Amino acid sequence: MPIDVELARQDTAGCAGVTHLNNAGASLPPRQVVDAVVDHLRLEERSGGYEAAAAAAGRIEHTYDALAELIGAGRHEIALHENATRAWDMAFYGLRWQPGDRILTSRSEYASNAIAYLQTADRYGVQVELVPDDEHGQVSVPALRELVDERVKLIGITHVPTQGGLVNPAAEIGAVARAAGAVYLLDACQSIGQLPVDVREIGCDLLTAPGRKYLRGPRGTGFLYCSERLLDTLEPPFLDLSSASWTGPDSYRVRDDARRFESWESSLAGRIGLGVAVDYALGLGLPAIEARVTALAAGLRERLLALPGVTLHDRGTRQCGIVSFTVAGHDSAALVPELRAQRINVSAALLGSARWDLAERGLESLLRASVHYYNTEEELDRLCAALPAPLPG
Incomplete structure (x- = not known):
């Protein structure tokens, strides 16, 4: 319609x-998103933050379901964050690097991603290599295929670059990553909310996006998708009492779902608003x-x-x-x-x-x-x- x-x-x-x-x-943002955020803040004003969280637990949990439906994932594969950069960092810095590992990325990468790649190269002796563009200016899939070998640990690509309207061939890149056994991290900051995005079709292992851009959600919201394939092997760079349990005086256990990447404190009003924004997009x-x-x-x-x-x-x-x-x-x-x-x-x-x-x-x-x-x-x-x-x- x-x-x-x-x-x-x-x-x-x-x-x-x-x-x-x-x-x-x-x-x-649409009024429905603004009303949801303000209503929860008013509830916190009247009853207290913890008490408002308990009363709104169903609305908070709904955001996981809405995001899962949006991208074709399971709710256990969704983690909520205060922005897309933190979501991306939690995924990227959870990888374990060895000297000689290779990162393949595109010329159109955003500065925050590029800086993280370069920092990791300095720390661990990792090689960062740019996949050539094709004649249209997008990632060349044949060139990517030629670059892949057993040392490629990560293929990190921005779906839609910040500086222009091209859409990189995410699914074709995913096929190369799967064949090579490399982790595929897709920055979907500019595509989520304006394009249909299905993580199963694309074949990415990790995907990150904010709420504030094309989703029309509140600022200070974002999310991470982590596929089941990585959930048991990718440990976040830091943990707290919500991402892990303190099981004994000298032991802990990391959560077995994607919420292992979350931190305990967040804007619950923002999380509710994000869920409403996703519902609005899905409704259209x-x-x-x-x-x-x-x-x-x-x-x-x-x-x-x-x-x-x-x-x-x-x-x-x-x-x-x-x-x-x-x-x-x-x-x-x-x-x-x-x-x-x-x-x-x-x-x-x-x-x-x-x-x-x-x-x-x-x-x-x-x-x-x-x-x-x-x-x-x-x-x-x-x-x-x-x-x-x-x-x-």
Whole structure:
């Protein structure tokens, strides 16, 4: 069923006051999510934090079920976190490294992931190697296949890069990882909530994502999927009384499900809100969301191509809701506050956030307009009309 855009906009208070094209940064949450978060905070206000947690236990537990349904996992394979970076760190730093182990990753990796890879290389003598892009700018699966050997411990890939609209071939990469027996870690920060994602189809062992982006959940929420295959072998880098049990004066036992990666203290209001956000997305249907988001982004690319001095920088044979571009003679980062002053929200991808990719392409920064299903054609026209005229180089 097509999405009822007007109803979605009625559910989204921010649509009345701003043209929000920064959904890859943080989407506007629907009122259902905001109400769920505020209601739980009011419950804590009236009854106390622990008591509110007991009263809302069913709603908190529901978030695990909702996320499991969203990605085709089991609820025992889901761990909740305060953000996607912490979820990714708990998975990555739980791997045990030996000198000579190899990490294969992509040129389009985000800075946080790249820094963790480089730190691990410094600590343990691990080799970090970039898989070449194919002619379309996405991960070359044939090149990946050629690079794999018995020393490859991890294939770590970003599904949708922060700096552009390409969608890496996650399932094809998963087939290579399974054949090689390598751990496959998929950063799904920008794909969860705008594309259907099924961990069984993709074949990833680990997947991480936040709540605040295309899921339209609260900030300060995220999750980790850890497949059953790794649950018995991957121990978190640190434990507490919720991820493990203190079984004797000098012994402990780690949980046998993915919650071994969690810590005890968290925002329970945020967790409830995350579950509501997932329910909202599932109610619309991920295929319908993908269809509208992809169509809006394609329409924006067409408009931008028609503007003098505007250059598109999206790559890949499959493209999604993130549109990256530059305006001749203008610093992309400086245009963000200028557009914000006109109540148009976009963001900039800077060299320091995607150095392996942007430096290779000779780019210092990009403007990033990321659409969602509640955006309209008129809002795309408004962005294009607000862009400045190109300046001579």
